[in-house]
Amino acid sequence: MAADATKPRGKLWSWLDERVGLADLEKLAKKKQIPVHRHMVWYYLGGMTLFLFVIQVMSGILLLLYYRPSAEEAYESVQFLMAEVQFGWLVRSIHAWSSNLMIFTLFVHLFSVLMLKAYRPPREITWFSGMGLLGLALGFGFTGYLLPWNELAFFATKVGTEIPGVIPLVGPFFRRLLRGGDEVTGATLTRFYGIHVAILPALTMLALGLHLFMVQKHGMSTPPGVERQGGEKRVMPFFPNFFLRDLVGWLSAVAALAALAAYFPVELGQKADPFQPAPIGIKPEWYFMFMFQTLKYLPAEILWIEGEILGVLGFGLGGLFLLMVPFLDRRTARGEPSQLFAWIGIGIIGYILVLTYLGYTVSPTK
Amino acid sequence: MAEENTNPEPSRRNFLNWFLNTSGGAFLLAVFYPVSRYLIPPEAAESSTGSVTLALKPDDVKANTGQIFKFANRPAILVRTAGGELRAFSAVCTHLSCTVQYRGDIGHIWCACHNGHFDLNGQNIAGPPPRPLDAFVVNVRSNQIVVSRSA
Numbered sequence: 001m002a003a004d005a006t007k008p009r010g011k012l013w014s015w016l017d018e019r020v021g022l023a024d025l026e027k028l029a030k031k032k033q034i035p036v037h038r039h040m041v042w043y044y045l046g047g048m049t050l051f052l053f054v055i056q057v058m059s060g061i062l063l064l065l066y067y068r069p070s071a072e073e074a075y076e077s078v079q080f081l082m083a084e085v086q087f088g089w090l091v092r093s094i095h096a097w098s099s100n101l102m103i104f105t106l107f108v109h110l111f112s113v114l115m116l117k118a119y120r121p122p123r124e125i126t127w128f129s130g131m132g133l134l135g136l137a138l139g140f141g142f143t144g145y146l147l148p149w150n151e152l153a154f155f156a157t158k159v160g161t162e163i164p165g166v167i168p169l170v171g172p173f174f175r176r177l178l179r180g181g182d183e184v185t186g187a188t189l190t191r192f193y194g195i196h197v198a199i200l201p202a203l204t205m206l207a208l209g210l211h212l213f214m215v216q217k218h219g220m221s222t223p224p225g226v227e228r229q230g231g232e233k234r235v236m237p238f239f240p241n242f243f244l245r246d247l248v249g250w251l252s253a254v255a256a257l258a259a260l261a262a263y264f265p266v267e268l269g270q271k272a273d274p275f276q277p278a279p280i281g282i283k284p285e286w287y288f289m290f291m292f293q294t295l296k297y298l299p300a301e302i303l304w305i306e307g308e309i310l311g312v313l314g315f316g317l318g319g320l321f322l323l324m325v326p327f328l329d330r331r332t333a334r335g336e337p338s339q340l341f342a343w344i345g346i347g348i349i350g351y352i353l354v355l356t357y358l359g360y361t362v363s364p365t366k
Numbered sequence: 367m368a369e370e371n372t373n374p375e376p377s378r379r380n381f382l383n384w385f386l387n388t389s390g391g392a393f394l395l396a397v398f399y400p401v402s403r404y405l406i407p408p409e410a411a412e413s414s415t416g417s418v419t420l421a422l423k424p425d426d427v428k429a430n431t432g433q434i435f436k437f438a439n440r441p442a443i444l445v446r447t448a449g450g451e452l453r454a455f456s457a458v459c460t461h462l463s464c465t466v467q468y469r470g471d472i473g474h475i476w477c478a479c480h481n482g483h484f485d486l487n488g489q490n491i492a493g494p495p496p497r498p499l500d501a502f503v504v505n506v507r508s509n510q511i512v513v514s515r516s517a
Contacts (some may be wrong), residue, residue, distance in 0.1 A: 155464055159479055162462040180407045183439070187407065275434050275441050277457070277467030278478040295462075296480045300496045307494055308461065 032219070032238035037226045042112035043242075044249050045105050046215070050208075051250045052102035055257070056140075059095040060197070067147065069193035071186030074149035075271040082268060093261035099141060101257065103287045106137055114325065114345045117332045118221035124326040126214040131323045132207040136200055141285055143196040149189060154272035156284045157192075158184045159292075166309050183274075224332065283359065290355035291315055293362075322348070417514030420444065424506050427452065432468025432475070437513060441465045442502060444513070447486055448473060454502040454513045455488045461495040475499070 009017070016022050034043060066085060068077040081088035110130065113119060119127035146157045161184060165175035180187035222233075236242055270279075284292050294315075298307035321328070331338035415438035422444065427433055432445040434457055443457040445468050455475070457465050464479035474491070475484040482493035489498045505512045 155479060158464060159462045166462075177406060181410060274465075275436055276465065277434055277441075277443075278459075278464040280478045282464075282478050292480075295494065298494055300490065300494055306496045308496070 029239040030237070032216075033235040034220055034238055034242045035222045035226075036234040036236050037222065039116055039223050039226065042109075042116060043220055044246060045109035045112060047246045048249055048253060049102055049105045049109055050212075051246075051253060052098050052105060053204075053208075055098045055254075056095065056102060057201070059091050059098065062091045063095055064197065069147070069190050071149060071189055071272075074147060074189055075268070078148045078268055089265050090261055093265040094257055096266040097257055097260045097264075099144065100286070101253065101260075103137055103141060103285075106134060107287070110134060111345065111349055114322075114348075115342065116221070116223040117329070117338070117341070118223070119326040120221075120224070120329070120332045121326070123214065123218055123221060126211060126218065127326050128323065129207050129211040129214060133204065133211060136204050136207060138287070140196060140200050140204075141287065143192040143200070145285055146189060146192045147196065148268055149272050150269040151272050151276070151279055152269055152282060154184060154274070155278045155282050157188065160284065160288075161188070163295075163308070163312055166306065166312055168309070185274075224335065224337070228337075286356065286360075289359035290352045293355045293359040318348075417512055420511040420513065422511055423509055424452070424511055430470045430473065434465065434467075435513070437502070442513065443468060443475065444504070444511070445475065445486065452504045452506065452511065453486060454504045455484075456500040456502070458499075459495060460490065460497040460499065461493075466499070 013022060034040070063081070066077055066081045066088065068074060078092070081092060113127070113130070142157075142160055146153045161175055161178045164178065165171045167174070176182060178188075178191070179185075180191040283289065291311075295308060295311050298311045300307055302310050325341065326333070329338055329341045332341060418435070418437050420435050422433060422435065427444060427446045429446050429450055430448045432443050434441050434443055436442070437454075437456070441457040442454055443466060444452060444454045446452055457467075459466050459477040459479065459482055461477065461480055461482050464477050466475050466477045466482075466484065468474075469476045472483075474486055475488070476482070477484075477493070477495070480494050482495040483491050484495065484499050485491050487498070488501045490496065501516060502513045503516050505514070
């Protein structure tokens with residue numbers, strides 16, 4: 001440190017330092033340390049999600065240059081992008097695949113934080129902002145899915161916007177607000193476009209800023225199990241040691257993305273037609289599959305309540321429970337082992353995995 | 367501050383605080399009321415279409431098949447039963463509003479979204495749909511199919 005501080009710097013560095021305060025930033029970067037233990041592999045998932053989000057922003061901006069947000073032109077503009085524009089297929093495929101990978105790493109990040117109990121005090125606000133970012137990411141996925149205006153997206157959106165509509169009292173109002181009318185039409189497309197490219201990015205900037213600030217303020221959480229073992233605490237400097245490892249992960253993600261986009265470019269399908277029956281085998285994006293499959297299994301009525309209302313209510317309460325975990329898990333907050341919440345976490349992961357598996361394997365016409 | 371609160375005379379500070387809070391509140395109201403009204407889409411006039419004459423001819427619909435048609439801005443389905451009878455229903459599934467279809471292999475109406483089944487009277491017979499499909503009246507007049515709301 002001392003050697004660094006006295007190291008002679010170039011003129012440009014000094015000029016910038018006087019104006020921006022580079023030395024302070026350098027000190028901050030040098031101070032950040034990462035705990036080293038057997039669970040540290042999970043520390044890479046948050047950074048990976050952030051990296052994929054940056055790819056989403058950049059590829060999304062490129063798509064904006066050709067996309068036209070109206071029912072008459074959306075499908076055709078994506079068709080043009082895929083068929084005529086040089087590397088248009090690549091940019092769209094990267095955007096679609098990166099969104100899937102991002103949601104995947106986000107889920108893994110969420111559940112690793114849940115299982116390692118990193119939500120315990122003083123990191124509750126980090127957890128809340130992270131849950132907010134999960135909601136925003138799902139919102140991005142849901143609104144973006146409609147934009148190509150194809151058959152699958154049309155019906156997925158019809159069902160998806162119908163679901164909040166079953167909530168008693170406020171449901172129908174909320175559905176109209178989402179759809180921009182009573183039905184899924186071009187008005188819905190325009191509305192979803194505005195939400196996807198302006199409203200959600202703005203909210204994400206706020207939530208992400210808070211999330212990163214909290215991570216920076218509290219540093220990485222050491223799992224309680226590792227803390228209880230005691231022994232010598234091993235750490236690694238964030239910069240450059242951990243950052244370079246992050247970089248290896250990001251480069252692997254780029255390689256995976258390029259391979260997926262090149263070998264499995266996304267399809268466009270048929271243009272949406274409101275006067276065609278819903279296609280056989282209609283399904284939402286994989287990360288909504290467990291909810292979709294649950295709705296299929298619920299009978300029309302359970303104890304005089306419509307099955308779908310109960311399903312929607314159940315998922316709402318489940319989400320609220322997950323959000324409130326830092327306040328509910330008192331044992332972990334006191335620094336005691338908390339078997340119950342470990343099993344709840346495993347239960348949630350198991351439920352999602354099984355229902356998703358069924359969603360892809362049970363015959364859609366059965 | 368405590369002194370001011372016990373002072374029965376309205377002080378200059380109290381007045382200024384009241385004035386600032388009220389103007390602040392009025393400002394926020396003036397911004398958020400129009401924005402919230404703006405976000406709610408205007409009410410579209412409910413289509414009052416009572417009947418529709420289809421472009422389809424009776425011979426176009428073979429026995430044990432179904433066709434989707436437009437009825438008052440919403441999809442509806444025309445089914446010719448295996449017995450040759452024409453029936454029409456709203457094609458909007460009562461579960462989550464997907465568009466249903468007629469499946470010849472099982473001989474009744476089916477929704478692909480969540481595997482809902484309706485019989486040829488529009489009754490929900492299996493799966494998650496909570497209510498039957500709305501039924502329409504079908505009349506065939508000189509090679510034309512006219513579908514109208516019942517009653």
